[in-house]
Amino acid sequence: MARRRRGFGMFMVLANLWLIVEVVSCGGVSSRRSHGEQLRRMQEFKTTLLQHKTSLISPSPSPQPDIERPRVYHVTSYGADPTGKTDSTEALLKAFSDACNGPPDGFLMSGINNLGGAQINLEGGSYLVSRPLRFPTTGVGNIMIHGGTLHASSQFPADGYLIELSSSSSSSSTDEVNIDLSSSSSYNFEFITFKDLLLDCNYRGGGIAVINSLRTGIDNCYITHFNTDGILVQSGHETLIRDSFLGQHITAGNDPGEKNFSGTAINLAGNDNIVSNVIVFSAATGILVSGGANLITGVHCYNKATGYGGTGIYLKLPGMAQTRIVDSYLDFTGIVAEDPVQLVISNNFFYGDAFITLKSINGIANGVNIVDNIFSGSGKGVDIVQLDQANGPFVKIDQVFVDRNSVHGMNAKATIARASAQGNGSSWSIDFSGILLFSNLIRHVQYTMRMDDASFPSYALRNVSENRVVIESNIATQTSVYVMVDQGWAS
Numbered sequence: 001m002a003r004r005r006r007g008f009g010m011f012m013v014l015a016n017l018w019l020i021v022e023v024v025s026c027g028g029v030s031s032r033r034s035h036g037e038q039l040r041r042m043q044e045f046k047t048t049l050l051q052h053k054t055s056l057i058s059p060s061p062s063p064q065p066d067i068e069r070p071r072v073y074h075v076t077s078y079g080a081d082p083t084g085k086t087d088s089t090e091a092l093l094k095a096f097s098d099a100c101n102g103p104p105d106g107f108l109m110s111g112i113n114n115l116g117g118a119q120i121n122l123e124g125g126s127y128l129v130s131r132p133l134r135f136p137t138t139g140v141g142n143i144m145i146h147g148g149t150l151h152a153s154s155q156f157p158a159d160g161y162l163i164e165l166s167s168s169s170s171s172s173s174t175d176e177v178n179i180d181l182s183s184s185s186s187y188n189f190e191f192i193t194f195k196d197l198l199l200d201c202n203y204r205g206g207g208i209a210v211i212n213s214l215r216t217g218i219d220n221c222y223i224t225h226f227n228t229d230g231i232l233v234q235s236g237h238e239t240l241i242r243d244s245f246l247g248q249h250i251t252a253g254n255d256p257g258e259k260n261f262s263g264t265a266i267n268l269a270g271n272d273n274i275v276s277n278v279i280v281f282s283a284a285t286g287i288l289v290s291g292g293a294n295l296i297t298g299v300h301c302y303n304k305a306t307g308y309g310g311t312g313i314y315l316k317l318p319g320m321a322q323t324r325i326v327d328s329y330l331d332f333t334g335i336v337a338e339d340p341v342q343l344v345i346s347n348n349f350f351y352g353d354a355f356i357t358l359k360s361i362n363g364i365a366n367g368v369n370i371v372d373n374i375f376s377g378s379g380k381g382v383d384i385v386q387l388d389q390a391n392g393p394f395v396k397i398d399q400v401f402v403d404r405n406s407v408h409g410m411n412a413k414a415t416i417a418r419a420s421a422q423g424n425g426s427s428w429s430i431d432f433s434g435i436l437l438f439s440n441l442i443r444h445v446q447y448t449m450r451m452d453d454a455s456f457p458s459y460a461l462r463n464v465s466e467n468r469v470v471i472e473s474n475i476a477t478q479t480s481v482y483v484m485v486d487q488g489w490a491s
Helices: 002-027 035-056 089-100
Strands: 072-074 113-121 126-129 140-152 161-165 189-200 206-211 217-224 229-237 240-247 264-271 274-282 285-289 295-297 311-315 323-326 329-331 335-338 341-346 349-351 356-359 364-371 374-376 385-388 396-403 406-408 416-431 444-451 459-463 468-486
Touching (some): 089 140, 140 161, 161 189, 189 206, 217 229, 264 274, 396 416
Parallel strands (some): 072 113, 113 140, 126 140, 140 189, 189 217, 206 229, 217 240, 240 274, 264 285, 274 295, 295 323, 349 374, 356 385, 364 396, 374 406
Antiparallel strands (some): 416 468, 444 468
């Protein structure tokens, strides 16, 4: 603006000089020009000056419309103490309340208000919490809580979770599913994201409880010192747990207190969830699954060794697994599946004599595929797949396929096996009991006889009991026998 004013002033000085020159030059010939002509020319020049002035002055800025405040709720503005020295529970709950009651931007699922991507920003602080953090009401979605640390105080309830995504009256117990009937939706929440958080449970309860919620994301979180569950997912649908670290004790293996590890890192008591790229570094159970249609991929469990009573992944839903465990690393701790039905365990690495246990509850194993895994052991003769039949034997076995696994330092087990025998005689016996998974079960046999002389005998399959195949011919001959057996298919 100052430059424009200086430019306009210079323009006026030059204009005045021009006017003086014009008047002087006209003085000698005034007799030839009328006084009216001079006035007309001066008026035209004045008009020109006013036009230049208008073009040089910037227009006044138009008033801006009111801009709504961004939906980012900084917890320190509510009085939360980022040093963790004083209790910040009330301040954090006020931030949760304001975020929950922010202006909606339409709906997600029917009855779920879309809060437009509202953020509760922990601002990189560390906050002391004395009771669970909950939203004051259900029926909201599209909120993120991120960027800081929550510490449970010594007064925190032992059965609570630092963050409980549930109705305010819900219990965090896994024995009951709580649905807030005040919401018109069948789900409590939708599209809630927990990101970049460290949750220190102080051995007082758990980390995050997601109760009857839809499309929840838990991303890049570190959850430790839990006594119950690091993460509980109960009922609901489609919770994604990814790129996170969970451990009851902070360790990197070979912990002297490993025998005493307790708790469960992830408890999936719901359907259609995905756990991906997660490290479980200490707990009695890495992942406990009691809901169907879940996917576990890219997980590394070294929580508590099987030799100390630990389990990497436990499928506790007899008769309805419908679970896929792929591309994961079971490190000195294995997988247990109760009465598995439609279970895939594929492309995993089992290290340190880690193995798979099929546990009989009602004697069912159906639609099980254990294929293309790597097993590495210490040479102590541990079977890669084992049967726990303490409650009774498996009697309903169908479509069970265990094959194509790479085994080093352990005993291979399979439901398909191949072997050969050679000799001069009329009877050949091949024992498959060392390799076949189920005892006294051969459903299909394929065999080929190759005579090493000119004879052409008749031969027949005589017996398959105790997983031993017996083939006999009508005459003695020098013969090579090739046999393949299958346990898995009932029809």
